[in-house]
Amino acid sequence: MCRIFNVKIPELSNPSVCMRDPHRVQEILQSMVKAGSNTVQVISDFDMTLTRFAYNGKRCPTCHNILDNSKLISNDCKEELKKLLNTYYPIEIDSSRSIEDKLPLMVEWWTKAHEILVQQEIRKDLLAIVVRESDAMLREGYQLLFDHLYEHSIPLLIFSAGIGDILEEVIRQAGVFHPNVKVFSNYMDFDETGVLRAFKGELIHIYNKREGALLNTGHFQELRTRPNVLLLGDSLGDLTMIGFLNDKVEERKQSYLDSYDIVLVKDETLEVPNALLLYLTGNK
Numbered sequence: 001m002c003r004i005f006n007v008k009i010p011e012l013s014n015p016s017v018c019m020r021d022p023h024r025v026q027e028i029l030q031s032m033v034k035a036g037s038n039t040v041q042v043i044s045d046f047d048m049t050l051t052r053f054a055y056n057g058k059r060c061p062t063c064h065n066i067l068d069n070s071k072l073i074s075n076d077c078k079e080e081l082k083k084l085l086n087t088y089y090p091i092e093i094d095s096s097r098s099i100e101d102k103l104p105l106m107v108e109w110w111t112k113a114h115e116i117l118v119q120q121e122i123r124k125d126l127l128a129i130v131v132r133e134s135d136a137m138l139r140e141g142y143q144l145l146f147d148h149l150y151e152h153s154i155p156l157l158i159f160s161a162g163i164g165d166i167l168e169e170v171i172r173q174a175g176v177f178h179p180n181v182k183v184f185s186n187y188m189d190f191d192e193t194g195v196l197r198a199f200k201g202e203l204i205h206i207y208n209k210r211e212g213a214l215l216n217t218g219h220f221q222e223l224r225t226r227p228n229v230l231l232l233g234d235s236l237g238d239l240t241m242i243g244f245l246n247d248k249v250e251e252r253k254q255s256y257l258d259s260y261d262i263v264l265v266k267d268e269t270l271e272v273p274n275a276l277l278l279y280l281t282g283n284k
């Protein structure tokens with residue numbers, strides 16, 4: 001095993017850590033340290049990456065699920081949303097189907113779900129309450145991740161195919177929505193009385209985050225001086241640095257190893273990303 005892992009970042013020897021090419025990971029990390037933490041930015045997915053996949057054997061909710069399961073949704077619509085989840089989530093995580101095959105089905109899922117949510121005339125002022133009453137949980141170690149990035153002026157870009165208004169509320173209630181955090185996601189469009197009427201802009205689903213990034217080129221100009229990206233994701237649409245492999249582990253492990261530099265299998269914590277961050281900022 002590479003020296004850097006044993007001595008500087010012992011967390012990389014955790015049983016949850018899998019790497020196709022540890023030497024390459026070592027080289028990347030060393031070159032990032034050499035370039036300095038002022039060249040680094042973190043880009044992360046949200047649901048099941050910054051939030052937990054499960055707690056005490058029970059699945060934790062995504063941004064969509066927080067709303068789907070809330071008192072803001074009628075029982076009939078809850079049933080419909082559940083049927084959609086049971087139909088499309090198995091497709092999302094099916095490693096035997098190609099991205100090209102899955103993409104139109106994912107668009108169909110998001111579109112149908114958003115149509116149902118809009119029918120519910122959800123009130124903006126109730127979002128904070130449903131987030132507070134939900135089982136949403138950020139991964140263990142989130143405080144260190146968010147605070148350390150803020151203290152070192154490292155930008156954190158969250159790219160999420162979830163719902164931006166809910167996502168922001170989760171991190172606001174956790175006390176970590178610092179000014180260095182920027183969110184790209186699906187945002188709700190409320191009318192002047194604060195009732196949901198539509199979703200704003202282009203739909204963001206799990207396979208078009210790259211296009212979302214390109215649409216925000218203005219913001220990305222600022223980040224051109226930070227070419228070293230620590231990227232955290234949980235799907236093959238979130239490529240390519242550290243991937244959390246949460247579900248259908250054995251079936252999907254090889255494709256994750258082929259695509260991500262580091263794969264964390266059934267690891268509900270941010271221990272490894274935090275260890276890398278401390279190493280990159282010279283705190284280790």
Ligand SMILES: Nc1ccn([C@@H]2O[C@H](COP(=O)(O)O)[C@@H](O)[C@H]2O)c(=O)n1
Binds near residue numbers: 046047062092113
């Ligand atoms: N109606 C829906 C649509 C999607 N999801 C899940 O949300 C996740 C997307 O959010 P990221 O922050 O991971 O980009 C995705 O993995 C879907 O499983 C949902 O729960 N309901």
